[in-house]
Structures are given as C-alpha cells and as structure tokens.
Amino acid sequence: MKTVSDRSVTELAAEAGELNHQLIHALEQAGRITTPEIAAAFRATPRHLFVPDVELSEAYKDDYQPTDRDGDGRLLSSVSAPWLVAQMLEYLRPQPGNSVLEIGSGGYNAALLHQLVGDAGAVTSIDIDPAVTSRARRCLRAAGLEDAVRIVTGDGAHGVPDAAPYDRIEVTVQAAAIEQAWLDQLDPKGVLVVPLRVRGLGRLVALTPNGEGHYSGGGWLPCGFVAMRGEAASSTRMHALTPGARVRVDGTQPLDPEALAKALDTTGTPRWSGVEVGSSEGTRPVIDLWFATVLDTYGTLLTDPKESALRALPGGTPLTWTTDSTAAAYVTMRPVEEKSDRYEYGVILHGDDQALAETLVESLREWDRDHRGRPGPVLHVYDEGTDPATMALGRSLERPGAPMVLTWPKS
Incomplete structure (x- = not known):
C-alpha cells in the first residue's frame, strides 16, 4: 500500500x-x-x-x-x-x-x-x-x-x-x-x-x-x-450497571450505581405518550436536549442490545432516577401500527415510583405541544460574577467558569 x-x-x-x-x-x-x-x-x-x-x-x-x-x-x-x-x-x-x-x-x-x-x-x-x-x-x-x-x-x-x-x-x-x-x-x-x-x-x-x-x-x-x-477537563463520568448497560452522568448529581443497577434489573413497565414522529424528522437529538433541560436528575443510558434487554434507544437515551436510585425511567420508542415511517415516544419505568414515569410522559407531551418544530433551545452565557437574578430563567448548567443557562423559547 x-x-x-x-x-x-x-x-x-x-x-x-x-x-x-x-x-x-x-x-x-x-x-x-x-x-x-x-x-x-x-x-x-x-x-x-x-x-x-x-x-x-x-x-x-x-x-x-x-x-x-x-x-x-x-x-x-x-x-x-x-x-x-x-x-x-x-x-x-x-x-x-x-x-x-x-x-x-x-x-x-x-x-x-x-x-x-x-x-x-x-x-x-x-x-x-x-x-x-x-x-x-x-x-x-x-x-x-x-x-x-x-x-x-x-x-x-x-x-x-x-x-x-x-x-x-x-x-x-x-x-x-x-x-x-x-x-x-x-x-x-x-x-x-x-x-x-x-x-x-x-x-x-x-x-x-x-x-x-x-x-x-x-x-x-x-x-x-x-x-x-x-x-x-470534563466532569463527565461513566458507570457500569447491568450487563451491557452503562450510564453517562455529568456533574455531581446523586447516584448510587449499585442501587440503580438493581432497579434496572427489575421488569420494566412501559408508558406511552401518544407523541408520534416521522422517521426522518430528526427529533432524537432535540429530545435529548429537552430532557437535559427539564430533568433535575439526568443521565444518558447506553446499552449493547446483544447483552442487554433494556429498550434504550440506539446511541443513548435520556434516563432519570430517584434520589436513592431505587427507581428509574428512560425514554424509548415503538413503531406505530400500520405506519411504517412513524414512531411513538414512551417511557420504561423500573421500580414503583409511578410519578417518575408520569413526569417523563408529561414532559414529552409538553415538548410536542409547545416546542416541536420550533427553533429549539438558546444557550445564555454570562460573565463570572453576574447577579443570578439578572439571568434568563431556565436550566442553570452546573459548571465552573462562566455561568450558563439553557432556555426553550415558545416562539
């Protein structure tokens, strides 16, 4: 050669x-x-x-x-x-x-x-x-x-x-x-x-x-x-969970990997949102950002389908969990019957915290109602020392350096 x-x-x-x-x-x-x-x-x-x-x-x-x-x-x-x-x-x-x-x-x-x-x-x-x-x-x-x-x-x-x-x-x-x-x-x-x-x-x-x-x-x-x-250097951490499953977490969120692994090892219960999307709409990256904004506890669940039975989306899917990590819920999708190019977003709950799944389902519906097809989020960055009261209302990102806030305008 x-x-x-x-x-x-x-x-x-x-x-x-x-x-x-x-x-x-x-x-x-x-x-x-x-x-x-x-x-x-x-x-x-x-x-x-x-x-x-x-x-x-x-x-x-x-x-x-x-x-x-x-x-x-x-x-x-x-x-x-x-x-x-x-x-x-x-x-x-x-x-x-x-x-x-x-x-x-x-x-x-x-x-x-x-x-x-x-x-x-x-x-x-x-x-x-x-x-x-x-x-x-x-x-x-x-x-x-x-x-x-x-x-x-x-x-x-x-x-x-x-x-x-x-x-x-x-x-x-x-x-x-x-x-x-x-x-x-x-x-x-x-x-x-x-x-x-x-x-x-x-x-x-x-x-x-x-x-x-x-x-x-x-x-x-x-x-x-x-x-x-x-x-x-980044503060992102990767934790191994059940066989073929990992979670990527940024910042200092409370997480007990052993308890979360036990939760995900239980049988998952699906909840469907009624939010349908086309296969060519490209909503996945937007949905990831949406949940990164609205969820206080947020990570990305990554799985190997050959080793894990979890129904995570390819490339990683939004995951949230309770403070003690004994219950968890993540975003998934299923094909819409008789519509070859349509999929419905939903949630898989592991554990007994029904409110956790309901929060994700309602968040999917809110995105569909108020933000779908619109320009998307805006990142606001401020000089160090800026009074928080003067900043935009949104998700304050846990970071050193310049303060950052992520917002989702409705228009």
Whole structure:
C-alpha cells in the first residue's frame, strides 16, 4: 500500500486534486458547505499534507483521522472529519482581515482559517500537548504555511491574551465549560464556536455577545471531539450497571450505581405518550436536549442490545432516577401500527415510583405541544460574577467558569 509519503509530487498533485474536488462536491451536496469562500478554502488546502501517514484515499475520506493515542488506546488527538470541520467554519464565518484564535491544534483547520482571513488577518492556534503543536508546525511547513499561523503550546482554557481581542474564537476540542478567558478575549462583535458538553451531550454551539456581560446562541449539532485536558477537563463520568448497560452522568448529581443497577434489573413497565414522529424528522437529538433541560436528575443510558434487554434507544437515551436510585425511567420508542415511517415516544419505568414515569410522559407531551418544530433551545452565557437574578430563567448548567443557562423559547 502506498502512503502519501511514498508518492511522487506529480502523482500527488493530480490524484489529490481530484479527491479533494470529490470531497468538496459531496460536502456541498450534503449541505455542509454552503459558503463559496469556505469551498475555496478547502480547494486551496491539500488535506493529505496534514495526515501524511495514511493512504491518499484515506486522507480525503469524510472521516476523522487519529493522530495520537495513550497507552490504553484512548484518543489524544486527531484531524477532525471534513464534514465537521466545514460545519464549524459555517458557524464561525471568518472574514478577510479577521483575527482568529483556534483552541486545539491539528494544523488542517488552521490552514483553512488562514485561507479565509487572508494575509491581512491573523490565525493563532494553541494546544496543551507539545507533541500536537510540534506536529501542527511540521504539517503547516509542508503546506508552505509555517509563517502564516502562530502556534502556541499552553492550556487553551486561558486563551492567548497577548493577541486579543479576537474577531473569531474556534474551539476544536470538546469543552466542559465556556471559559471566562474566551469571553474576555472575544471582540464585542465577535463569534465563539464551541463543541460543548451539555449535561454529558456533545453539541456544537455558536455564541455572540448580546449586551454587556451576556452572550447567547445555539446551533446544537451533535458532535464528538477529543476532550480538553488541563484545568478545563470534563466532569463527565461513566458507570457500569447491568450487563451491557452503562450510564453517562455529568456533574455531581446523586447516584448510587449499585442501587440503580438493581432497579434496572427489575421488569420494566412501559408508558406511552401518544407523541408520534416521522422517521426522518430528526427529533432524537432535540429530545435529548429537552430532557437535559427539564430533568433535575439526568443521565444518558447506553446499552449493547446483544447483552442487554433494556429498550434504550440506539446511541443513548435520556434516563432519570430517584434520589436513592431505587427507581428509574428512560425514554424509548415503538413503531406505530400500520405506519411504517412513524414512531411513538414512551417511557420504561423500573421500580414503583409511578410519578417518575408520569413526569417523563408529561414532559414529552409538553415538548410536542409547545416546542416541536420550533427553533429549539438558546444557550445564555454570562460573565463570572453576574447577579443570578439578572439571568434568563431556565436550566442553570452546573459548571465552573462562566455561568450558563439553557432556555426553550415558545416562539
């Protein structure tokens, strides 16, 4: 098998150009690239130079490429999938002449940012791992962009204050919080794009200043990134329960894994809501966010259907439990009879707390009545020290750093 480094310059130029063209066309067809300037940046940036150790066709696949793992095989760094890189740039919309801070250095995205802001702009990229920044420099040098991007080794939670303010800040690692340093370093007319952990859910959000000390926005594209390290490391925990079942919990919610496992080992009782959805509506990510907002006790139940009889939804489903963890309820779905493309949301209760199941069923109906088909939630972020009485009414997210509130407007 020939890797990128095995091929001649002429071979690479011709084949890489065609592969890149096919990739960009696919991203445009899928609606991931909608801006001509972003398409042009992709055309001007040979992706294979940033993943030189894989086969050329792999370099242009619409998938992430791992670049480093720890001794246990856990991913430490990667070059993100092109669809996600493109989507983040669409959220960010950098303009010629902008000053941009990238938190998390892979090299490829920084090169795209340089193409978008031009020589009149400035791109600064920071990463906590010296191996990552060293690799980014090598790849940028191979692309002839060594002097076009400033690479800094340090904890991205602090930003890079000496080049602030930034017109755009793009975080390319999974963040557990919005850091006050990012807000302090963002221009009053700027944009901050962050793949954020919201009660354990990975979602891409775009924030803009909305008055002094207040930032708001949304987006909510489901996404997965390598987690931040250092001071801003995630507080998400994973607990094994019954065979083939785990629960992912964020923050310091009360949870007794042993008692919860015993509860889930009992026979579950279904309760159906009457809320029907189409298979192509894409309601699952919205429902997850809805329950992450309305439930005081919230986690994501993940199961392996080969090992577990629990009727959790693929990819994880909202789960809640009593204070003592002796009863639990989770969201599920069933096909609607005689309607091949329709499904009904419901709840499975384990234990004797009927009110627990009723709360979830009524919440499903409330979402259906008041929020279905509407824009979705808004994330409000405030400077540290803001009086809570002046904040929006909604779910206050348990986080260090800048206070965050999640709301669901009805119109």
